[in-house]
Amino acid sequence: MEPNITIVGLGAGDAGHLTLAGWQALQSKRPLFLRTAVHPTVEYLTKSGLTYRSFDHLYDQVDSFDQLYPRIAEEILQETEKGPLTYAVPGHPRVGEKTVEILLAEAGRRGLTVDVIPGVSFLEAMYTTLGLDPSRGLTVLDGLDLKASDLAGRQGIIITQMYSPLVASEVKLTLMERYPDEYRVTVIRAAGVSGEERVETIPLYQLDRLSWVDHLTSVYVPPKGEGDGADQESPAEEVERESGAQSTADRFSSGKYPLDPLVDVMFRLLGEGGCPWDREQTHESLKPYLLEESYEVLEAIDLKDDSKIREELGDVLLQVVFHGVIAQQEGRFQIGEIVQSITEKMIRRHPHVFADISVADSKEVLVNWEAIKAQEKGEKVKSPSGIDKVTTALPALLRAEKLQKRAARIGFDWVDWHGPREKVREELAELVEAIDSGDKRHIRDELGDLFFAVVNLARFFQVNPEEALHRTSDKFIRRFRYVEECCRREQKNMTDCSLEEMDKYWDEAKAQGL
Structure with missing residues (x-):
């Protein structure tokens, strides 16, 4: 009986990697689906007159491979309702093919039959390219899910799915937790594909600097004792040995990381x-x-x-x-x-660091900064205030604070905090008068004056007004949630509680320091 799904391995990337059984399956009259058409062997299929449908369009519709693979598998399963089909994947269907793994599990649950036809995987091609004998011990790991704990042991490692410089960077950082920076690794692209294969052995720290890394790229990490510098202890291992600390990437905290x-x-x-x-x-x-x-x-x-x-x-x-x-x-x-x-x-703006200018304190640094800034803009330096340069795009509280600081630099400021405190009282009284008048425009203006005065007072006590208001908002949230919880304990909705009850709960929250 013909299987519902025939899964074919397309090989590592050369048409010669197809098995005879696989080629016969591809030429059958069953509908042909490809996980991706971005594979060297697909060009040969097209030239041979085969028609197919790929799932490449789905790659841009999902946020991660965890979403992509189940979706491809589900579409394949839905297509089986129309009849038997062939599904082709790069390499060997049972080597690093998540969609095949999902299909086999789900087909079993749905009572569907599946035939898997092998293809030469990139692993076999790499064995030939690198002269490896896997019977001596070899670990194969997924670069998209690589952890330092996977790197235990002293046998060689092949890391797959290193399909972009970004993934290569993540792989590099993880490897550096167990291997020295200078450890020699071999990067292989399109293993076994005639005319496209590329192999380069480089120090580990250069792993993410190769411009030709793509979806056909893997990296081989030789067993410890074979890579250059293998007799050196890795930084993480040295930390572990001397202090028993966990093997984290702390060593990168002071290093440079490329953009x-x-x-x-x-x-x-x-x-x-x-x-x-x-x-x-x-x-x-x-x-x-x-x-x-x-x-x-x-x-x-x-x-x-x-x-x-x-x-x-x-x-x-x-x-x-x-x-x-x-x-x-x-x-x-x-x-x-x-x-x-x-x-x-x-x-340019730190001549006291990079040139021979001397400054007495941070205030003098700011004066120099404004003077240099004015010179850069071709302005005549008369005053460091530049009050008209405060952007209108800032949040209102922050803009008010910056305006006040600019004015203060040229001496337009209160002597001490008593002045802004009295100004707050004055503006509050004027707001009350505006409220009594009922004039909404007047009320708006007086509220603005009060806010501005409060910001000035905050500046004298070196309190960031944005931060202060955020903290008060957070405090309000904590106390409001307490009131909500109290109402729930009384098996009431807040709308059913009286204002007196909610005020009592609010005072309780306040007494508890919430």
Whole structure:
């Protein structure tokens, strides 16, 4: 009886890697589906007159491979309702093929029959290229799910799925937890494919600097004792031996990490065949995201959560790179000019560090900064205030604070905090009068004056008004949730509780320090 699904391995990338059984299955009259048409053997199928349908369009519709593979498998299973079919995948169907794994499990549950026809996998091709005998011991790992704990032991390792510089960077960082920076690894692209195979042995630290890494790329890590520098103890192993500390990537905390992988990813997303949503974005459409990500950094800092700070800073960096790549694609400026410009500016504005200028304290640093800034803009330096240079795009509290600081630099300021305190009282009294008058425009103006006065008072006590208001909002949330919980314990909705009851719960929350 003909199986519902015939799965064929297309081999490592050369038409000669197809088995006779596989070629016969591909030529059958059954509908032919390919996981991807981005594979060297597919060109031979096309030239041979075979017609097929690939699932490449799904790659841009999902956020991760965890979503992609089940979706492909489900579409294949749905197609079996129309009749038997052939499904072809790169390499060997049982080597690193998640869709096949899912199909076999689900077909068994649904009572469908499956025939798997092998193909020469990239592993066999690599054995030949590298002169390896796997019977001596070899570990095969997925680069998309690589952990330092996977690297135990002293046998050779082949790491698959190293399909982009970004993945290569992640693989490199993980390997560096167990291997020295200079450890020699071999990168293989299109193993066994005539005219396309490329092999290069490099130090581990250069792993993410190869421009030709793509979906046909794997890396071979030789057994310890065979790579250059293998007799050296890796930094992580040295830490573990001397202090028993966990093998983390702490050693990178003071090192440099290239921006190139992120830039490469953005060029890929914004290029032909990239992400439709990303390609629709402009400087204007991205403005809300830059502001949102910046505020999330502030939130992470308030939480004192280093992991979240790192993550949110990465999101802000993504926005910078996003804008830079858009500008470069439009021919406005090169993304490298962003780094070059700010680097030159920081050196130029810190002559007390990079030149022979002396300063007495941080206040003098600020005076010099404003003077240098004015010279850069070709302005005549008369005053460091530049009050008209405070951007209107800032949040209102922050803008008010900056205006006051600028004015204070030229002496337009209160002597001490008593002045702004009295100003708050004065503006509050004027607000009360405005409220009594019932004039909404007057009320709005007096509220603005009161806010401005409060910001001034905060400045004298070195309190960030944005942060202070955020903390009060957080406090309100904590106490409000307490009131909600009290109402629930009484088996009441908040709308059923009287204001007196809710005030009592609120006072309880306040007494508890919430």
